[in-house]
Amino acid sequence: MKDPVRIAITGAAGQISYSLAFRIASGDMLGKDQPVILQLLEIPPAMDALNGVVMELNDCAFPLLQDIVATDDANVAFKDADFALLVGARPRGPGMERKDLLEANAAIFSVQGKALNDNASRDVRVLVVGNPANTNALIASCNAPDLDAGQFTAMMRLDHNRAKTQLAQKTGKHVTDVEQMIVWGNHSATQYPDLAHCKVDGTSAFDLVERDWYENDFIPTVQQRGAAIIKARGASSAASAASAAIDHMRDWALGTDEVVSMGIPADGSYGVEPGIMYSYPVVCKNGKYEIVQGLEVNEFSRGRMKATEDELREERAAVEHLLG
Numbered sequence: 001m002k003d004p005v006r007i008a009i010t011g012a013a014g015q016i017s018y019s020l021a022f023r024i025a026s027g028d029m030l031g032k033d034q035p036v037i038l039q040l041l042e043i044p045p046a047m048d049a050l051n052g053v054v055m056e057l058n059d060c061a062f063p064l065l066q067d068i069v070a071t072d073d074a075n076v077a078f079k080d081a082d083f084a085l086l087v088g089a090r091p092r093g094p095g096m097e098r099k100d101l102l103e104a105n106a107a108i109f110s111v112q113g114k115a116l117n118d119n120a121s122r123d124v125r126v127l128v129v130g131n132p133a134n135t136n137a138l139i140a141s142c143n144a145p146d147l148d149a150g151q152f153t154a155m156m157r158l159d160h161n162r163a164k165t166q167l168a169q170k171t172g173k174h175v176t177d178v179e180q181m182i183v184w185g186n187h188s189a190t191q192y193p194d195l196a197h198c199k200v201d202g203t204s205a206f207d208l209v210e211r212d213w214y215e216n217d218f219i220p221t222v223q224q225r226g227a228a229i230i231k232a233r234g235a236s237s238a239a240s241a242a243s244a245a246i247d248h249m250r251d252w253a254l255g256t257d258e259v260v261s262m263g264i265p266a267d268g269s270y271g272v273e274p275g276i277m278y279s280y281p282v283v284c285k286n287g288k289y290e291i292v293q294g295l296e297v298n299e300f301s302r303g304r305m306k307a308t309e310d311e312l313r314e315e316r317a318a319v320e321h322l323l324g
């Protein structure tokens with residue numbers, strides 16, 4: 001039996017975690033031969049609810065689940081953590097401006113960045129799910145000077161998976177036939193789901209769909225999918241977000257041949273200068289991700305990639321004073 005790995009989840013009594021924690025404990029993230037210890041973080045008013053989640057996790061009698069820590073102290077939750085999924089965030093309240101939301105979350109993610117810096121495994125892999133995910137990831141990484149910025153990532157996989165499904169359904173194929181999907185930029189309505197390099201069952205996506213569908217249906221549908229789920233369900237995406245978080249961490253840790261989208265520190269690739277967490281196409285091997293280089297970028301794509309980059313730079317400017 002392998003040694004257990006420690007997996008911290010924040011916002012552990014929330015709706016995404018209600019799916020996420022159970023799927024991780026059942027082995028969906030790191031495999032059916034990898035024991036896990038869950039380290040669950042919540043804020044004090046949610047500790048009763050969190051204890052209920054712990055009771056249910058215990059009641060599942062998961063063979064891989066070795067221990068559960070439930071705490072409202074980030075230093076305890078991140079102690080020796082090998083993986084950290086930062087899901088908990090401050091939702092937008094009534095009358096709250098975008099800037100207020102950025103600031104409220106910046107305060108949370110700067111504290112959590114410091115706690116990761118001081119307590120986590122030196123190899124910790126961090127995924128930020130809580131919105132605004134890219135900028136929250138930036139704040140956490142800037143507050144963790146002893147960790148590499150590349151250990152911090154933001155979740156774009158839900159957008160990536162949504163885009164794959166839209167294209168598969170349009171072309172009458174299965175999601176497993178879709179290759180080289182890319183979602184660039186920010187996890188927001190400016191994100192750019194790009195079909196220029198995408199193939200379906202070996203055929204270029206542009207040979208299968210009309211330009212009008214691409215620009216006026218596909219792109220806005222993917223960008224607005226979160227709002228459509230809220231309208232239909234009366235609550236935001238939860239199980240699909242948890243599933244995407246698992247996909248992201250599994251591929252990062254165990255590798256994949258597929259091109260996937262991850263929010264990672266911009267490094268100048270594709271003209272996106274450092275200073276923001278930008279979603280790029282990556283491949284993962286040997287526990288590391290690598291940006292897919294050398295893709296041709298046409299004028300249409302360049303404009304879209306720049307618009308989502310500009311939004312991330314504006315978000316950064318709003319929280320500059322909290323970047324440590």
Ligand code: NAX
Binds near residue numbers: 014042088129156158
């Ligand atoms: P919930 O409101 O159900 O749960 C959030 C939980 O976080 C609550 O239990 C709350 O008590 C806790 N929390 C708040 N501040 C905390 C702190 N400082 N430390 C620890 N826990 C804290 O939200 P849920 O539906 O689970 O969504 C969580 C976050 O994911 C939201 O910010 C949401 O916007 C974001 N999402 C991000 C997605 C992505 O693709 N990146 C997609 C899904 C989701 O919308």
